[in-house]
Amino acid sequence: MTEPARQTFPVKVLLGRLEQGATAPWSSYLPDHLRPKGVSAKVFETSGSASSSKAKAEAKPQKKEYSPVGITVLGRVWEYSQDAAGCREVQHAIDVADEETQLRIAAELQDHVWDAASCPHANHVLQKCILALHPRHSQFILDVLMRQRLASQAARHKYACRIVQRLIERCPLEQTIGLLRCLIADVLPISCHAYGNYVIQHILQHSSLQGELCAALEEHLANLSSDVYGAAVVSCAMTTATQASRLSLAKAIMQEPSVLIRLACSRHGHAAAREVLQVVEGPDRTLALRILQHNQNRLQRSRYGRIVAGIH
Known part of the structure; x- marks a missing residue:
């Protein structure tokens, strides 16, 4: 018959405490030979349990997608565009409006082009204007980027780079050639930038100046x-x-x-x-x-x- 393994001093102290009825909150985690009588073992759910995964999914609150309600945005376009919900209302207004109303909405952004382009919410409104309007009506955006020498900065901005990409996609070469030449002149720092590289790739994919860029x-x-x-x-x-x-x-x-x-x-x-x-x-x-x-x-x-x- 084999002799029982010797118990170290810490184990003896632990057993002594448990025998005296001191049931600690962690006692259910102990192995069977150390767990006090009357204390149930802790049952762990496996990470692959389907029921566990389903319960966690149900417990996690679902993020609700905002649905535009169709409020009147004219006169407050810039105010609404700076807000997560408001910018969706403005985009919805552009989608359902006639050309005249679309132009009135765009006109309210003419004094806020850079602020809108660099805003996490308003940039979506500016993109919507570029996509919805005739390219000639996006000229005010190009004018600001060129007049204030913001082309290279915009190409490397987290949000404004999207505006540059939409302009490259939507506007003809004769309208964007000045912008494109500015970007090509600064091709190295823009290409080696986390956001700018996508602008350069956009020129390669959408512009007839790709030979000059190469x-x-x-x-x-x-x-x-x-x-x-x-x-x-x-x-x-x-x-x-x-x-x-x-x-x-x-x-x-x-x-x-x-x-x-x-x-x-x-x-x-x-x-x-x-x-x-x-x-x-x-x-x-x-x-x-x-x-x-x-x-x-x-x-x-x-x-x-x-x-x-x-x-x-």
């Missing part, structure tokens, strides 16, 4: 390939630009082998490296493959580099 990107490939957002812009250019622009950009990438390797090892840049191999032909493709072969060790250490290294 030429500007070629001048900054070393910096772009070293930045997570910049690499995403290069990938966008390599997948959406014209064949001629893609080929020119691919050859520029190959001129500096470290650029190609950095892109290949990047989460957002490896698509660009793959496109380089798809675009170039003949001796240029042979050179690209040789660069990758000479950097196999680095490529194999990267999840994305291994993808590019597998292309032949």
Whole structure:
């Protein structure tokens, strides 16, 4: 017969307290051989329990979506636009109004363009105006951005970048060319910005100035390939630009082998490296493959580099 295991001093003290009837709140968590008589063991629900998950879901209060009630907004457009519920009322008013009323609503924002563009609520109203009105009626927004030299700042603003994107989508080139040229002139800091990179990608996807933009990107490939957002812009250019622009950009990438390797090892840049191999032909493709072969060790250490290294 085996002897019972010796009890350490702390265990003896604990057992002594429990035997004296001191039932602590945590006693139900004790193992069976230590739990006092009459105390039930604590039952834990598994995280995968369907009933538990359902109960938690039912207990969690559901966020109600605001439904516009159709109040009159004329005369108070700017006031309502700055509020979470009010901006929805203004957007609803634009949706259901005739063109004349839409223009009257937009007119009340003409003295508040930058404040509206940079507001978490009013920016939605400004976007709605751009989408609902004829492009010529959005000129007052472009005028403010250009006159106050806010183009680059707007492109990198959390909310105002959306206004720039809507203008690029909606307005013709002859109307936005000044804005686009300002953005292209400042392409590096905008491309390497958390919000600005989406504006540059928007130009690549929606503007006929993408060739001019790609030429500007070629001048900054070393910096772009070293930045997570910049690499995403290069990938966008390599997948959406014209064949001629893609080929020119691919050859520029190959001129500096470290650029190609950095892109290949990047989460957002490896698509660009793959496109380089798809675009170039003949001796240029042979050179690209040789660069990758000479950097196999680095490529194999990267999840994305291994993808590019597998292309032949």
